[in-house]
Amino acid sequence: MTIVQPTTSPPPAQSQTAVPAPVVTQHAVSRHSVPGRVRTLTGAVLIALAMLSALLAFGSGSAREGLRVIGHDSGPQVVATAGLYLGLSDMDAQVADVLLMGSEYGERRTTAMTQYEKRRTEANQALLDAFELADGDPAERLTIQSVLDGLGRYERLAGEALLLNTQSDHRAGETPEAVLRVYRQATDLMRLELLPKAYNLTLESGTIVRRTHDEETAAVRLLMLGLIAALVAAGGLFVALQLYLARAFRRRLAPALLVATGLTVIAGLVGVAVLGQVLQSIASAKRDGFDSVLTTARARAIGNSLHADQARYLLDPARADTYEHAFLDKSQSLVYADGGNVEAYHATLAKNGRISLGLLAPVRANIAGNFAAYRRFQEADGRMRALATSGAKPQAVSAKLDELAKSFTAFDRELVTVGERYEATFTKTVAAGDGALDGLWRLAPWALGAAAVLIAAGVWPRLREYR
Amino acid sequence: MRRLRIAALAVLALVTASSCGTGGVESVMGKDTIRIGVRTDLPGIGVRTADGGFAGFDVDVARYLANKLGARPEFVPVLAADREKVLADDRADLVLATFSITQERKSRVLFAGPYHLSYQDILVRPDENDIKNVRDLAGRRICEVQGANAGQRVVEERKVAAQLVPVPDYGTCLEHLKSEQVDAITTNDIILAGLAAKDGSGLRLLNARFNEQRTGVGLRVGDVEGCEAVNRAITDMYQDGTAKSLLKKWFGTTGLDFSTVAVPQFEGCS
Structure with missing residues (x-):
């Protein structure tokens, strides 16, 4: 920025836009006089400072919004809706178990009924939570309402099946057709209507998080660029003001202005650095935390429902093929191994190869022993099915309720542990981002405010010389 | 504050518009015309009509989805063997052609839906x-x-x-x-x-x-935004009763059981 032009006296500089007209108006004189120029330059510096402040505010606002949605809004919603799926799925699983047990397994039947009641309470609570969190999304609220309605119908049907079951007083694995007829209606309602809706609600929370993440990170990135531009402009204007004051008043540098420059540059650079750090926090909270929490939540949901398919397979021989296929399909969507039927799937799985497809493939590094617990569960499934097809129904039922249930619990517990680990990462990164933003908010307004005061302090004495 | 922020973003976006593109896969979102692959050899699902148009359950679903995405559908005839290829060769943006979702296919095709279970x-x-x-x-x-x-x-x-x-x-x-x-x-x-x-x-x-077979909507891998939008449109299709009326329109007199017409469990877009 060159200012010097060979002209007449005191005002040592003329702008390039200086009037070529022969007559110089009063207004033009005052603008091009020394105080006029000082005022203009000071004004420009203050405007640059204001822009810098505004961009910092907008940038941290966007970053805050991103953290809020991912960390405090949709994150918890995913947990709520995943809880809903699990609660619903397990209700039907417990009913199937009780119907399978008949008049045997006294104590275990009581436990299953208690579990059913507990899950019902959990599902109702999760529905209420999800409804509250879906504030402002009519489609989602409609879905939740229809699940609520359906749950009422389900409870009625399940209650009827359980009553008929008690009255029929049958041996384990020999559930009468009258009971099955009612149970089929109940489980169809659950599997074909309620569970898909609950699952889709969880997916929808994931969609909201992805959108917010993409929008807010793009916004923060853009605002960071703006911040850098404003910083460069402010720096340039500071230098221009300093140089002009030095030349016009034949002084060395103004210390107040120097400090103001330093404060502005530091606040700007810290702002850029903090926004960069928060961007990383958001990306990491999404990728290493949220996405994986969502994956394990979905995996638990599918796991619970395929475990219930094992009970249904034993319970309802007329539909055994349907349930066996459903079990295989869900197993393959969870942990893919080649195989057109359950036996072939088990055989491929037994080869202990690398798992590269299926919902759990992306988190395989965190699953102990190359899915050892899952493989044990599938081996137990093979034994149960072998017993069932060889006609040893009571033994198959006992295998389902003992070995199979235990190996499933072990696998499910592992998923819970993995999910908790991801949740911890998630909470930590969200907190780190929040902390960095708080720090910025404590520092930047003061620094920029002080810079503005210092500019006034540096320029005011010079202007006073013209009074 | 929010309005100011949007204004600031708009100005900045204009300034930097040329410097950064969106990158990645081209999405079906924001298009005026969406090219949709449909079958022409399955009665009730997708066939050519006498006047050269397309008709069937999949075709009607495709029309509904395109409308929800704010675009005009342009149908591309596909046979079973071409379904992945039309997406890969960029001859179609969506495929609704009795396209069953399988784990193996999922590595090459992104599936929205399923919109129907058969x-x-x-x-x-x-x-x-x-x-x-x-x-x-x-x-x-x-x-x-x-x-x-x-x-x-x-x-x-x-x-x-x-x-x-x-x-x-x-x-x-x-x-x-x-x-x-x-x-x-x-x-x-x-x-x-x-x-x-x-x-x-x-x-x-x-x-x-x-x-069970899950019939999904095929998209190019990476078009997560498009996939999520299609899923929302499918949810709408079931909520507003269109799904049931389309099933009845095409298969109503055939003895298929329509006692339960409910939105299927989606695969998820990621």
Whole structure:
């Protein structure tokens, strides 16, 4: 920025836009006089400072919004809706178990009924939570309402099946057709209507998080660029003001202005650095935390429902093929191994190869022993099915309720542990981002405010010389 | 504050517009016209009409989805073998062509939906009372249609010892069923429904519902935004009753069980 032009006296500089007209108006004189120029330059510096402040505010606002949605809004919603799926799925699983047990397994039947009641309470609570969190999304609220309605119908049907079951007083694995007829209606309602809706609600929370993440990170990135531009402009204007004051008043540098420059540059650079750090926090909270929490939540949901398919397979021989296929399909969507039927799937799985497809493939590094617990569960499934097809129904039922249930619990517990680990990462990164933003908010307004005061302090004495 | 922020973003976006593109895969979002691959060889699902248009369940669903995405559909005829290719070669943006979602396909195709669940089912003569589910096909004669694996799935997957009678196509199979050369036809329920409707002599669909198949909307891998938007449109289609009315329109008189028409469980877009 060159200012010097060979002209007449005191005002040592003329702008390039200086009037070529022969007559110089009063207004033009005052603008091009020394105080006029000082005022203009000071004004420009203050405007640059204001822009810098505004961009910092907008940038941290966007970053805050991103953290809020991912960390405090949709994150918890995913947990709520995943809880809903699990609660619903397990209700039907417990009913199937009780119907399978008949008049045997006294104590275990009581436990299953208690579990059913507990899950019902959990599902109702999760529905209420999800409804509250879906504030402002009519489609989602409609879905939740229809699940609520359906749950009422389900409870009625399940209650009827359980009553008929008690009255029929049958041996384990020999559930009468009258009971099955009612149970089929109940489980169809659950599997074909309620569970898909609950699952889709969880997916929808994931969609909201992805959108917010993409929008807010793009916004923060853009605002960071703006911040850098404003910083460069402010720096340039500071230098221009300093140089002009030095030349016009034949002084060395103004210390107040120097400090103001330093404060502005530091606040700007810290702002850029903090926004960069928060961007990383958001990306990491999404990728290493949220996405994986969502994956394990979905995996638990599918796991619970395929475990219930094992009970249904034993319970309802007329539909055994349907349930066996459903079990295989869900197993393959969870942990893919080649195989057109359950036996072939088990055989491929037994080869202990690398798992590269299926919902759990992306988190395989965190699953102990190359899915050892899952493989044990599938081996137990093979034994149960072998017993069932060889006609040893009571033994198959006992295998389902003992070995199979235990190996499933072990696998499910592992998923819970993995999910908790991801949740911890998630909470930590969200907190780190929040902390960095708080720090910025404590520092930047003061620094920029002080810079503005210092500019006034540096320029005011010079202007006073013209009074 | 929010308005100011948006204004600031708009200005900055203008300034930096040229410097950074969105990157990645081209999305179906924001297009005026969406090219959609549909079948032309399946009655009730996707066929060419006399005037050169397209008609069927998949075609109507495609129209609905395109409308929800704010675009005009432009149909691209595809056969079963071309479904992945039209996406890869950028000849279609979406594929609705009885495209079953499988784990193996998911590495090459991003699936929205499923928008419909179908099952392998069994069609029998009106007087047949011994066949109630797939197990009852043991020792009975069923068609093995050239190029289709439904018959084999009964024998190999379900391990039911049915006798396979090779035939060139479903039309021949239908004739065999009526002349008692086979005892049942088994394949996808909506294909069976189409056959029964065409025949009109009261053949019975058992609603045995084994081997669930999820029919999804194929998109290019990476178009997560498009996939999520299609999922929302499918949810709407079930919520506003369009799904039920379309199913009834195309398969209403075929004996398919429509007691439960509910939105299917989505695959997820990531």
